Amino acid sequence: MSLVRINKKLHARYGGAVRAVLHDGCIVVQGHLHKWEDVVEACQTAATKYSTTHVVNDIVCDEAKEKPMRLPSLRDKVLDGRKPDVLVIGGGISGVSIARELSKWKLDILLVDKEPDLALQASGRNDGEVHPGIDLSKGSLKHHYIRKGNEMYTQVCKELDVPFQRVGQYVCFNKGYLKPLVALYCLWRKKHDGISDTKLISGEELHRAEPNFGAEFKFAISNPSSGCVCPYGLTIAYAENAVQNGAEVALNTAVVSMQVENGEIQSVETNRGTVYPKLVINAAGVFAEDIAKMANDRFFSIHPRRGTNSILDKKAGAFMHSIASIKEITRSKTHSKGGGILHTVHDNLLVGPDAVETYEKENVATRRESIEHVFAKQKKTMPRLSERDIITYFTGVRAPTFEEDFIIEHGRKTKNLIHCAGIQSPGLTTAPAVAIDIAKMAVEMLEKEKAVEPNADFSPIRHGVPVLREMSDEQRAEMIRKNPDYGIMVCRCEEVSKGEILDALRSPICVPTVDGVKKRVRPGMGRCQGGFCSPPVMQIIAEFLGVPLSEVKKSSAESAITFGRTK
Amino acid sequence: MRTFDTVVIGGGPAGLAAATAAHENGAKTLLVEREARLGGILKQCIHDGFGLVRFQEKLSGPEYAERFIDAFHAAGIPAMTLTFVTRIVPAHNGGFHVTLVSRDGVETVETKTLVLSTGCRERTAKQVSIHGTRPSGVFTAGTAQHLTNLLGELPTRKCVILGSGDIGLIMARRLTLEGAKVLGVYEAKPTPSGLTRNIHQCLHDYDIPLYLSHTVTRVFGDDRLTAVEIAEVDDKMQPLPGTEQIVECDALILSVGLIPENELAESLGVEIDPKTKGPLCNGQLMTSVDGVFSCGNALHVNDLVDYVSESGECAGKNAALYAGKKRREIPINASKMLSYIVPQRLDLDADNRETVLYFRSRDIQNGCTLKMLVNGEAVFTKKYPFLRPPEMERLTIDFSKYPLDAASKVEFDIEVKAK
Numbered sequence: 001m002s003l004v005r006i007n008k009k010l011h012a013r014y015g016g017a018v019r020a021v022l023h024d025g026c027i028v029v030q031g032h033l034h035k036w037e038d039v040v041e042a043c044q045t046a047a048t049k050y051s052t053t054h055v056v057n058d059i060v061c062d063e064a065k066e067k068p069m070r071l072p073s074l075r076d077k078v079l080d081g082r083k084p085d086v087l088v089i090g091g092g093i094s095g096v097s098i099a100r101e102l103s104k105w106k107l108d109i110l111l112v113d114k115e116p117d118l119a120l121q122a123s124g125r126n127d128g129e130v131h132p133g134i135d136l137s138k139g140s141l142k143h144h145y146i147r148k149g150n151e152m153y154t155q156v157c158k159e160l161d162v163p164f165q166r167v168g169q170y171v172c173f174n175k176g177y178l179k180p181l182v183a184l185y186c187l188w189r190k191k192h193d194g195i196s197d198t199k200l201i202s203g204e205e206l207h208r209a210e211p212n213f214g215a216e217f218k219f220a221i222s223n224p225s226s227g228c229v230c231p232y233g234l235t236i237a238y239a240e241n242a243v244q245n246g247a248e249v250a251l252n253t254a255v256v257s258m259q260v261e262n263g264e265i266q267s268v269e270t271n272r273g274t275v276y277p278k279l280v281i282n283a284a285g286v287f288a289e290d291i292a293k294m295a296n297d298r299f300f301s302i303h304p305r306r307g308t309n310s311i312l313d314k315k316a317g318a319f320m321h322s323i324a325s326i327k328e329i330t331r332s333k334t335h336s337k338g339g340g341i342l343h344t345v346h347d348n349l350l351v352g353p354d355a356v357e358t359y360e361k362e363n364v365a366t367r368r369e370s371i372e373h374v375f376a377k378q379k380k381t382m383p384r385l386s387e388r389d390i391i392t393y394f395t396g397v398r399a400p401t402f403e404e405d406f407i408i409e410h411g412r413k414t415k416n417l418i419h420c421a422g423i424q425s426p427g428l429t430t431a432p433a434v435a436i437d438i439a440k441m442a443v444e445m446l447e448k449e450k451a452v453e454p455n456a457d458f459s460p461i462r463h464g465v466p467v468l469r470e471m472s473d474e475q476r477a478e479m480i481r482k483n484p485d486y487g488i489m490v491c492r493c494e495e496v497s498k499g500e501i502l503d504a505l506r507s508p509i510c511v512p513t514v515d516g517v518k519k520r521v522r523p524g525m526g527r528c529q530g531g532f533c534s535p536p537v538m539q540i541i542a543e544f545l546g547v548p549l550s551e552v553k554k555s556s557a558e559s560a561i562t563f564g565r566t567k
Numbered sequence: 568m569r570t571f572d573t574v575v576i577g578g579g580p581a582g583l584a585a586a587t588a589a590h591e592n593g594a595k596t597l598l599v600e601r602e603a604r605l606g607g608i609l610k611q612c613i614h615d616g617f618g619l620v621r622f623q624e625k626l627s628g629p630e631y632a633e634r635f636i637d638a639f640h641a642a643g644i645p646a647m648t649l650t651f652v653t654r655i656v657p658a659h660n661g662g663f664h665v666t667l668v669s670r671d672g673v674e675t676v677e678t679k680t681l682v683l684s685t686g687c688r689e690r691t692a693k694q695v696s697i698h699g700t701r702p703s704g705v706f707t708a709g710t711a712q713h714l715t716n717l718l719g720e721l722p723t724r725k726c727v728i729l730g731s732g733d734i735g736l737i738m739a740r741r742l743t744l745e746g747a748k749v750l751g752v753y754e755a756k757p758t759p760s761g762l763t764r765n766i767h768q769c770l771h772d773y774d775i776p777l778y779l780s781h782t783v784t785r786v787f788g789d790d791r792l793t794a795v796e797i798a799e800v801d802d803k804m805q806p807l808p809g810t811e812q813i814v815e816c817d818a819l820i821l822s823v824g825l826i827p828e829n830e831l832a833e834s835l836g837v838e839i840d841p842k843t844k845g846p847l848c849n850g851q852l853m854t855s856v857d858g859v860f861s862c863g864n865a866l867h868v869n870d871l872v873d874y875v876s877e878s879g880e881c882a883g884k885n886a887a888l889y890a891g892k893k894r895r896e897i898p899i900n901a902s903k904m905l906s907y908i909v910p911q912r913l914d915l916d917a918d919n920r921e922t923v924l925y926f927r928s929r930d931i932q933n934g935c936t937l938k939m940l941v942n943g944e945a946v947f948t949k950k951y952p953f954l955r956p957p958e959m960e961r962l963t964i965d966f967s968k969y970p971l972d973a974a975s976k977v978e979f980d981i982e983v984k985a986k
Contacts, residue, residue: 070789315833365785366698392693394701469653473666477673484670489601489651497668514703529691535713549720554703558790561703562720566745 003027006046013045014038018059020046025412026299028056036064036359040303047402050140054300055402064359069287072114072252072271073557079250080273084110086442087268087277089255089291091115092123093231093431094420095283096238096249101439103245106453107446110277111239111247112270114254116556117511117519119235121285123428124519125364125396127309127342127350128231129323131426132169132223133195134186141406145430145437147194150225152432160237161464162229163345169226169323170206172381176218178329186221197225212319212384214326226323230345231428232519233464240508241462245455249509252557255284258294264416265295278449279416279442286361286399288407288421297414300401300422304361307353308370308395309339313527316389317347319382326381338377341385346494346522351378351385353396364395391527398424408434410441418442465503465521469495490540491533493526498540505544512541515555534561571597573886574665574678576652576831579607580872581863582684583635584879585886589682590644592887597676598639598646599667605639605646606632607686608709609872611716614737616764620873631872655681655831661858661891663835680858680886683832683846684879687864690824692786695729697819699785704792708734708822712741721745723818727795728752729783733761733870733957735822740769742820749775750816753797755782755804758931760822760957762870782806786819795819825868835859842907843867849896849912850922850966851885852878857894860886867909867925870959874925881923892916897975904929904981906956913977919966926962928954928981936982937962941969943976954981 006020006027018031027046033039039061047055086102088095091113099111115121130153133146157164173182182200189195199222206213206220239249250272257269258280268275284291292298325340337355344350352374371393379385401407401422411417418441420434427434443452468476468486480487485499504520505512514530514537517523523537524530530537538552538561545551550564573589575582578600586598604610609617612628619625622634639646650669658664662679689707697705706714706722712734714722724747728735731754739749752770757780759766770777778797784806785796794815798806827845829837838847838855845866846854854861862882863875895915901908908926913919926937932954939947946969954960971977 365700368696368698368784371696390693391691473673473675476668480668480670480672487668487670487672488649489668492601492651495651495653528688529693531689531691531707531710534710535718539718549714549718556790559703560791562714562718562722563724564721566715566719566721 001048009045010042014042018042024299026054026056028058030058032060034062036061037357039064040357043301043303043402049403050405051403056298057301057303057402061359066359066361069114069254069290070362071254071256072116074252075271077273079110079253079270079275081276082110082273083276084108085277085446086110086279086281087112087275088281088283090283090285091118091235091239091249091251092121092283092285093119093235093238093428094423094434095281096235096242097431097435098281098283098420098438099242099247099249100238100245101435102442103242103247104439104455104458105443106455109242109247110250110275111242112250112253112255114252116252116513117516118239118249118251118509119232119519122396122398122424123235124232125394126231126425126428127339127353128228128344128428129169129342130164130227130229131429132197132226133193133426134171134189134198134221134223136193138193141408142426142430143193145406145433146426147196148433149426149430153227153229153429156432157229157234159460160234160241160462162234162237164227164229165345166225166227167322167343168222168224170210171221172206172213172217172324172326173219174214174216174326175329179219182219182221198223210320210322210324212382213324214380214383228323228342228345229428236509236520237462237464241460243508244462245458251511255291255294260296260414263414265414279418279445281418281420281438281442283420283423285423286397288399288419292419292421295411295414295417297411297417299412300407302399302422303402304358305398305400305424306356306358306363306395307339307398308366308374308393309350309352310371310374310390310393312349312351312389313391314347316349316386317343319349319384324381326377338374341378341381346525348391349389351375358397361397364397366393366395370395392529400424406430406434408438410445416445465500465507468497468500490536491523491526493528494522496521496523496533501537501540502544505541512545513553513555514538514541514561517541569674569676571595571676571678573597573680573682573883574599574663574676575682575684575883577607577684577686577863577865578602578605578646578648579684579686579863580609580632580635580875581686581865581879581882582607582682583632583639584876585682585684585860585862585883586644587635587639587642588880588883589887590642592884594680594887596644597678598644599650599652599665600646600648601651603649605636605648611709611712612737613716614741617872620871621876628872635876652831655835657835663858680860680889682860682862682882682886683829683865684863684882685828685831685865687825687827687868689821690826692819692821695821695823697783697786699796700788702786702788702790702792704788704818705786706818706820708732708738708820711738711820715741715745721747723747723816723820725750725816726818726820727783727797727814727816728820728822730754730822730824731759731761731766731777732822732824733765735820736761736765736769738820738822739775740773743773743775750814751776751778753778753781753783755780755800758956762957763955783819784811787813792817792819825864827865827868829865832859832861832865837861840907840911843909845909847912848910849894849914849917850910850919851914851917852882852910853885853889857891858889867907869925870957874959874961877923895973897971897973897977899924900976900978901926902978902980905979908979913966913971915971915973922964922966924962924964926960926979927956927958928960929956931955932981932983934984938980938982939964940978940980941971941975
């Protein structure tokens, strides 16, 4: 779309309040608007889907009184003066998978994340679906990586000892007359876009596979290659494997500024000292635009979009065994996304997410209306679905650009920078494939200075904490014989032993908090939500660290659980 | 494989009583407890008021438990502590194979009968639709009690309590005594959920306000909880827009209901009563699965531990006496005036001369009469000056006095005098 047409449209909609200008190869939208939803709409008006000419949002918005990025309270100089070959910013799935691929080379790799654990933002706050790509068409980076990423999952999850199941996905339709049209769509996707596994199945076939799905479904698109993975489990596993192969992960470490000279990042300021990397990889999720700005390389904008998922009791997990969504043909544009239902690798059901534009990058508070909206829609997919089975819910914030595609490229103005930005769904699916390409780009850049040797000691194999509840009685008895702590049950809902909790604390990236342990071995993930097991888990952590119970944190340094001894 | 006549799962007050009763009635018994010590939740209930019915004494929870633990040990019944049941499967001979995990490894034992005395768990914040962030400082009352009484750690300095269930009221007093400020107890219902005596002894005596028809809708705080949002609710207990207020505090303590734990029972196909969330049982406290008995808070949420022990004794004794006879059961129905009645079934071929029934009224009633109707005709009546939902009622009925057969319709109803 030409700039003239964009400005015509903007003028028609907002009067003279906003206008678009071309600057440094970007469409910069400027002006002043009251409401954030108008800002999003204005930028969307200026953007072309999948275009590499990005919209940069410079609109002043009255409503969007965004808080500054939350910084960890930790202040030290542990990293001061470090000169890593590569600094990866962001401990989500993108950052850790890149770090792991880079650890195949003899490189000094430092990954930083401002949070007290990995995968604390979008990578840990999604439904864990490994997508088939049925909704993606050629020409986007999302499409470029989706099939490769999907196919890599079998191997990657085997190497990293992460549960992954190709449970298959159904897109269900209740209007029979749409069948010929959808059949054509599937054929097009298959032939043109290479979504090789997609097929159409009848209502009978669908109900044979999933008897609890809505009776009125006439047919469905079936994608057997879809799967589910534990998204934070995979992120942690990738990071652990990177660390085993020599990378360093620094948590509670935020990038606060950068010094850029002659189109190169000279140094990066963190709350733990100044770092002098040869190359920086921007995998900062919702903060990718902020990092780009610090690096003097801001050519895109992120418009955060939050989504809420509910987790249902394992009893409801028995209702269905795949991933499902309903396709309704409606005219309503607003709130059309109500997610789907997914049977997780831990046998819960996950329902959601919705999609709501927000200027708050770090507001992950849940809202009642999100749950209501999602359930209203998903009960059509499976009428047995009930809010009564909810054990918890969570909100994540996605990091899309206005072009709704990934940004995987070198800095446009800053040389020693690679962006892995705009990563939203299906970013979890594509991550293994994207990481390989970014690692290659990084190595090529570093090789301009000096040759980069392969890491001869690299091992792709990571062993997770043994999961005793999945073992046979004989295996379990053998484990307990070697370590009786495996026989002490701490979490009754999820059957987690003291031995497994101690293993998590002794893992390559020790996060000795109640949430850290919960993410790794699941005490507190069940229907009592830690009611019974949180005090004993606290005791195990306190004993492990040699600190009083009041020093045990839920997550961040400020999230103590108790205030010291009683009278 | 070790074999037993009765395996009791859960070493709280119900299980201790059940195991002792099973042993006294001649059963070779094993008690399995997942924690290191017997006594169940009583271990952390250091307040008094236990045993008034049974011993006519005010005991603390640990004191009450001690009496049963002593009797249990005196009888020489084997107990496995720090032992967790991972699986129960029916055996070919009509019994059950119970798989146990402990520090000693994995063992499967065989038993003719089972007593499930697995207690209950607390409803959580998300189950009562509380939204907002996920800070530290959101506790169920039982967890706060565990931290305070067993670990000696103070979980709050200034808190709001949601729900006027008994543990919430007890914790309001307990935390006040520890120097914490309890800003108020908020209850979504228009009437308190806990025992009247606890409202007086735990709230009024300490000037802790009770706000009825109010609920907590949101929590705030990125790290530690900093505040909660409170709203008034309508008669359907839905928050009323515009009534929200923010109360600054460092913890939210929830006492919003207990749910009987019946995951093992369900794995055996035991039918669950949607009203009690416990197994449907007959007068012998046998569930819908032959040889499987239920008692205590796993059967239904009791108000007093004395009744928990009583149901344990009933289940334990009947498990020991179980002879595998066929049952001929009719339902014991509860009218809409009752929130539930336990047991829900009567085995016409069993000894029902002293059947103990527990029930709760659905609403507060003053000057009313409980009626047992057989085929629509009142055959038994009992007058009550008042009935309150938080207070469970107990009743013994000699069913042998009434001519009952497979076609009989038995119903309990509450008649209220017209004003």
